[in-house]
Structures are given as structure tokens and as C-alpha cells.
Amino acid sequence: MPRKTVEYKLLPLFHKFINEMKKGKHLQKNGKRIKASSIKNYKYLELLLSRFSNEKGFELRLKNIPNLSRKQFEDEKKYWKEFYLAFTNYLYDDLGNHDNYVGRMIKLLRTFFNYYINEKGMNIGFFHKKFYAPYEDVSIVVVSPERLNYLIYSNELKKNLIDELKMVKDVFVFGCAVALRYSDLMSLTKANLEIINNRMYIKVQSKKTQTYTRVKLPEYAVDIVNKYSKKYVHRLLPEFNKAYMNKKIKVIMELAGFTELIERTRQRRGIPETMYKDPKKKTTYRFCDAVTTHTMRRSAITTMLSLGMKEQMVRQISGHAVNSKEFYRYVAFAQSYIDTEIDMVHEKLNQKKLELETKMT
Numbered sequence: 001m002p003r004k005t006v007e008y009k010l011l012p013l014f015h016k017f018i019n020e021m022k023k024g025k026h027l028q029k030n031g032k033r034i035k036a037s038s039i040k041n042y043k044y045l046e047l048l049l050s051r052f053s054n055e056k057g058f059e060l061r062l063k064n065i066p067n068l069s070r071k072q073f074e075d076e077k078k079y080w081k082e083f084y085l086a087f088t089n090y091l092y093d094d095l096g097n098h099d100n101y102v103g104r105m106i107k108l109l110r111t112f113f114n115y116y117i118n119e120k121g122m123n124i125g126f127f128h129k130k131f132y133a134p135y136e137d138v139s140i141v142v143v144s145p146e147r148l149n150y151l152i153y154s155n156e157l158k159k160n161l162i163d164e165l166k167m168v169k170d171v172f173v174f175g176c177a178v179a180l181r182y183s184d185l186m187s188l189t190k191a192n193l194e195i196i197n198n199r200m201y202i203k204v205q206s207k208k209t210q211t212y213t214r215v216k217l218p219e220y221a222v223d224i225v226n227k228y229s230k231k232y233v234h235r236l237l238p239e240f241n242k243a244y245m246n247k248k249i250k251v252i253m254e255l256a257g258f259t260e261l262i263e264r265t266r267q268r269r270g271i272p273e274t275m276y277k278d279p280k281k282k283t284t285y286r287f288c289d290a291v292t293t294h295t296m297r298r299s300a301i302t303t304m305l306s307l308g309m310k311e312q313m314v315r316q317i318s319g320h321a322v323n324s325k326e327f328y329r330y331v332a333f334a335q336s337y338i339d340t341e342i343d344m345v346h347e348k349l350n351q352k353k354l355e356l357e358t359k360m361t
Helices: 010-022 036-056 070-094 099-118 145-153 155-159 163-178 182-186 219-228 242-255 294-306 311-318 325-360
Strands: 006-009 061-064 193-196 199-205 212-216 264-268 271-275
Touching (some): 006 010, 036 070, 099 264, 145 155, 163 219, 199 219, 294 311
Antiparallel strands (some): 006 061, 264 271
């Protein structure tokens, strides 16, 4: 005789799960409240699940089954396997998402299941553990130390920029000095400044990780702070929303001449796909097209590593955890930069050898 089951609609439970986070009843493992940005991601997943269910006619439910019989186990296993395939197909094929986005949604969904199993004691099985979260290693776009130097000191570039773009450039090069996330950069006030032994520092607590960072400012960053000190009562830098900043950064990079073609790929179901600036015309991306607000933090970290700063010190500045996969992508990129520079040195040495042999003959 089949064992008694209790069935629940998934979406109301998911909504309750989000409310538990909002009220602080469901916390992180370290006891801290779930950040608003994380709750926003769960709310969007709730919306995706609702749209998926309505558009595909797929009923979303959970079954609380004490001591599953063999048949009940197989039925549930089949149901969740079909759900996973249908939902990921929806994310890939209907919405056009790539592996990293699909992977993030699946990880959030697994957290939802773990919550009801571990904290609410629901006997719903562990089928969600079979939900594979895909991942792709997206190429990093950074501004090299040479190009950063040009952006900071080139009078020729400065002449070609209107005042509005000069302000955007100031924010960009400042961001390339301090390795802060853009949200933290835009939140800087004069209260974040510290003067120690006549040297200027930025001290800030990350909104994302709550870690404190203190960074000594180079001379050009100090000049930027002083430039706007009289213009703003509290703020440290001009304030731009991310969309506006992304648009104007690209203009500056184009005016700087950073326009070489670059290949950009993304993965869908593990298969690389070439990305185009204009998919219809198959227009290839240029370097300037790929630079965004994220490039500031990436460039700062990569510059520090490529110019010889120890990884531990860079992590302390950037706020990355010791085993952060993201951080080691920067390490790998910086190593490739160093290798390129070494190859250039070796090439110059070989050229000297050829010059000597020519003179001898």
C-alpha cells in the first residue's frame, strides 16, 4: 500500500522562503542577514519559475514523503529529472542565457531545497543534489599598466575630452588604483579618507563582503581627490550610474585609440559561441567595446600582481577570500602578461645577437 504523501505548491513555499530572508529568520551560515542584493536574485528566480510554469504548463510542486517506497522514489526521481531538463532548456533556448547565468539560478534553487530540508525538516528527498550547475570561464578584459599610464598622463587625450568625459576618466583611473567594486567606489565620502604620515589612504568596508580595506593612494589618485574636494561637500568623486559610466568609458577608450579587434566567446551547455557586437552583421568586438566598470577592479588587481605585488597583499586590498576562484583568474591573467613581457625581452636580446653577427660579417 502506497505511503501517505503531503503535496505542496512550490511557488508559495519559495515566496515564504524569500520573506524569511527579508525578516532575518533565515540567515547566512555565519549568522549574518542575507544581503538585499542576494534576496533580489532569489526574487528574480521566483519570477523565472513562475513564468516557466505558466508558459510550459509544468506544475511545480513538492511532496513530503516519509519513508519513500521504491515506486514513490522512482516517480519523484523522474519528476525532478524532467523538471531540471525542462527548466534549463527554458533558460537556454527560450531566454538565450549562457552557462554562468544558468549555473547561478540552479545554485539558488538548490539553496531553497536545502532550506526546507535542513531548517524546516521536510522529507522531500535529495533529488536537487543531481541539479548540475554549469560554469564557464569568461575571459577577463583589463587595461594594461602601459595603457593606464596613457589614460592618466596623456595631454593629447586630455585635449580630446570634453569636461564630462574628463570626469568619467578621473573616476575610471581612480577605480584602477583602489580595486574597489563599483558600488563601493560610488559610495566613497571624505570620511573614507585617512592621512597617515602625510600619505593619503582610502579606508572602506565592502558592501558585499563587509571586509575592511585600506589602500594607499598613488600621486595621480591624490590629485583626483584634491581636484574634487572643493566641488563636493561630502562625496569624494563625481557620481555616475553604472549604465552611463559603461557607455562613456567606451567612448574614452575609443578616443584613446584602444580599438584593436578582440575575440569574445561565451558558453552554452559547455559549447563555446563567438559573441558579436552586432550579431546580424557579425561585427567583431573591439577592445574599447568590451571595457566596463568591472574593468577598473580587474585592472587594479591585475596591475598589482603583474608588477610584482604578493598575492596575499593583493587579496587583502581586493577583499577576496584565500581560496577565491575569481582571484586566481587574475593571477593567471597577470602571469600571461608577465610571460608576454619576458618574450619581448628575449626577442630584443635575439635581435641584438643578429645585429652583432651582421656587423662581424
